Amino acid sequence: MLSDILRGIVQPVATELYPFERREPPARLRGKLVWDPSSCIGCGLCEKDCPAEALRLIVIDKKAKRFAMRYHIDRCTFCAQCVQSCRQGCLQMDPAAWELAALDPGSFVIYYGEPENVHTALADQSADHPSPG
Numbered sequence: 001m002l003s004d005i006l007r008g009i010v011q012p013v014a015t016e017l018y019p020f021e022r023r024e025p026p027a028r029l030r031g032k033l034v035w036d037p038s039s040c041i042g043c044g045l046c047e048k049d050c051p052a053e054a055l056r057l058i059v060i061d062k063k064a065k066r067f068a069m070r071y072h073i074d075r076c077t078f079c080a081q082c083v084q085s086c087r088q089g090c091l092q093m094d095p096a097a098w099e100l101a102a103l104d105p106g107s108f109v110i111y112y113g114e115p116e117n118v119h120t121a122l123a124d125q126s127a128d129h130p131s132p133g
Helices: 002-011 045-049 080-085 115-128
Strands: 034-035 055-061 066-072 091-093 109-113
Touching: 002 055, 034 066, 034 109, 045 080, 055 115, 066 091, 066 115, 109 115
Parallel strands: none
Antiparallel strands: 034 091, 055 066, 066 109
16 A cells, blocks of 8 residues: 555646646537527427437427427437437537536526527416416
8 A cells, every 4th residue: 555655646646637627528529409490490300309308399480480499408318319300400419518517407498599489488388387376
């Protein structure tokens, strides 16, 4: 055991000084899901193929291409099945957004889309589930 202690004193430190020194993430890292609503047609394959039920495509007006998407980061398994099943290529896994820890549980639910579409989706959701009282 004494030899291990002496070797630890002489050798340089093997650990990284994270978060002060950061490495570039790998290019194929599966980070947070990003949705581009401009190319979405509202087919819903991403929602149907998600094994963790982390996605919900909210169709406001399909003819006018008004959609919003609710994404539960805490449910997501980062399998990228939704990215592969999207025929329009509007879903991507962002390799730069991988530090997803938070203290607030509400920060694990993200709404994507145009602000007025997200507002409409949230209003519809609160009408479906009125607060007790």
